[in-house]
Amino acid sequence: MKPPNRIDWRAARTWDGALLCLLIVAMCSQIDPLTLGRDTFVTQGFVTKQLKVAVSDLALVLVFGWFVIRTTMLRAWSKLWWPPLPCWALLAALLVAALHSTTIVNALAAGLESGGIKGAIKAIAAKEPKEAIAEIAQYAAYFIAAPLLFVNLMLDRREDVLIVRRSLALRAFAVATGLVILIGLAQLFKGSDAPRGTWQSANLYGGFLAMALPLLFVGVAHRWNQSRGTVGVGAEILAAWPTMVTPWGVIGLFIGMLLGAVALRSVRAAGIALVLSLVALLSWNTFKPLQPARAEYFHIKTASEKERGKMEVKKQYVEWYAAQGFSAPGEARFGTGVGPGNYQLNIGSYYAFLPNAKKMPPDSNNLYLVQAVSVGTLGLGALLWIIGHFMGVAWRARRAFGADWLSAGVLGSLSAWLLVNCFHALVVRGLGIVLAFVLSLAIVALQAARDAENRNEAAPQKS
C-alpha cells in the first residue's frame, strides 16, 4: 500500500508529457516578461545592454528543473541519452573564446586589482564579461540542456519500458505553429505591414516558419490520406505566405520543403513544393498590404542618415565585409574571436572607411560571421559540426528505415535553417530551442529505425 503524502514518481509520466507540450508551445515565441540589469541611461547617462529573458527560457528552466528531480527520484540517470561530442566541443570553444579575449580578461584583472574578489565579481557585471557569460549560458541551454530534455522526454526510458512521445510532441508543435500563424494573420488584418506573430521581428517570424513548415509538410506528404493533418498543415502553409515579409524566409521555406520531399523520395511532394514555391515567388510583389515592406528587402541601397540625399549600400551587406576586420594579423582573433556575445561591441571598430548609412533592421545579421567574429573560426566550426552531426544521424535513419518520414523532415528543416542564417541569425531566444527540438527529432527518427530493425529481427523468431 502506498504511504500517504508520497509522490508516485511512476505516475509522473503524465507531467512529463504535459511539460513537454508546454515547452514546445513556449519555444514558439519570443515574449520577454523579464529584463535583467538596470537601465543606466537615465540615471548615469550611458547605455548598458540589459539581458532579456523570454517565456521560452523560463519554460526551459522550469522543465529542466522538473526533469532533474524526476530523473533522480526514478534513478534513471544511467538510462539517459546524452548530447554527443560536438555539443560539448561547442561549449569548450565558447569557454576558450572567453578566456582568450583580452578585453574580458583585462576587465576581470582590473576588477581583481582594484577590489579583490568583490571587485572581480563587480567586473563580471561590466559589458564584455556579462555578454560572454550570457552567451555561454544561452548556448549551453540550446545545445546541451534542451536536446537532453527533448530526447529524453520524447524517448522516455524508465525501468523496463520505453515511452515514446513523438506523436504528442509533433502534434503540439503543429498546433503551436498554427497559433503563431493565426496571430500573424490577425496582425495583418489589423493593418501591420510586417506581421511577426509571437516574435520580436518579422525576420525571426520568417525564420521560424522556414524551419517549422518543411518539417510539417514532409509529415503530411508521406501519407496524403491523413485528411485532418493534410488539411491542417496545408492551411498553415497557405496562410503563412501572405504574412511573411522576408524573402529569405520564404526561399528557405520552399527549399526546405523541396529538399525534404526529395529526401522522402516523393515525386508528388517535390512537385507540390516546386509549384507552391514558383507561385509564391512569382506573386511576391503582388500582395499589396506587404508590398512596401517586401520590396524594401530587394533594395541594395538606402538613404544615408548622416549625409542628406546620399544613397549607400545597406548596412547588413556592408557588414559582411566589415566583419573581415577580425582577421587583422596583430589581433590574434581569427582562431578564437573577440569573445562570446561581444560581436556588437567590436564590429563598429572594423568599419574604418566603410559606409554606415542607417541602422539595419533587427535580426539581419549573418549568423556565420557573427559566430566567427565572436567565437572565432573554432566556434563556427563547432557549430557546423553539430549541425553536420545531426544531419548525419537523420541521414542514417533515412537510409535504415525508409518507411519513416521524420528524418526527411529534419533534413528539410535544417537545410532551410542553414540558408536563412546567411541573412537572419536564428540562434536567439526561442528559436535556439526550436533548433534543439529539430536536432532531437533526428535522434528520435534513428530510434524509430532501430525499433523497426529489432521488430524485423524478432518476427522470424516468433514464427
Added chain:
Amino acid sequence: MTTTPFHSTDFDNAPREAEVSGRAVIFGAIAGALSLLGLCLLALGDVRPTSGDQLTLFVLGVAALICVVGNVLGVNPLRRLFASREAATWALMLAFFVVYGMARRAGPQDGWRLNTTLLPDTPLPIPYAARLVWLGALLSLPAWSRALTAPTRAILASLLLVALFGLGSFLFLRRFYAVGETEILNPKPLLDTLLQASEYGALALCCTAAGANILVRRWVLSALPILLLMIWARHQFRPIPLKEDDE
C-alpha cells in the same frame, strides 16, 4: 504516446572510427606532430603574449594534465576521450589555435612577403608559423587524407565559409566603392582573411594528422600539457622586456 518494451540500444551510435595504420600514415602523423612541436618552439621565443593567451594556456594546460592523469588512472570518460580520434583532433585544435596565434607573431616580419595586385605597395608578410604549418600539412598528407575527422571537416568548412563571405562581399561592394588602402573599400582585410584561412586550415590538417595514428596520438596528447604549461611558464616567469617604443 506509446509504450514499447525497452531494447537496450545505443541511441545514436555513430559508426565507430576505424584506426588507420601503415608506414605512410605513421610518417604523416609524425610530420604533423613535429610541425605542432615547431609551433610550440616559436611560441616559446620572442613573442609577447596577451593576457588572454596566458590565461588560456594555463587553463588548457591544467585541463590537459587532468585528462592525461585521468587516462593513466583509468577514469572511463577520460580514457574514451583519449581513444577517440575525433575528440583528440578537437583537443589539439583547441590548444593549437591559441598557440598558433602566438607563434604567428614570432620571428622577423620581413623576409618572405606576398605581393598582390590588390595592394601592390603593401606586400603581406608570411610568418614563420605559416611556412611551418603549410609544410607540415603537405608532409602529413598521407595521414590526414586517410583520417579526415568530422571536426576537421567542420573547421575547414568554417574557414571556407568565412573566406567566401569575405570574397563575395568584396566583389559585391567594389561595384559601388573605390578600392584601395586609403579608399572606402580597403582590400587588406580580405587578403588577411584569405591568408589566415589557409594557415588555420593547414594547422587543422596538421592536428588531424597528429591524431591519425593511435601511437603518435597518445604521445602527442601526453606531451600536450607539458608544452602548454611550459609556454605559459616561460612568459610568466621570464617575460620579454618591453622595448622603449612599446611603452
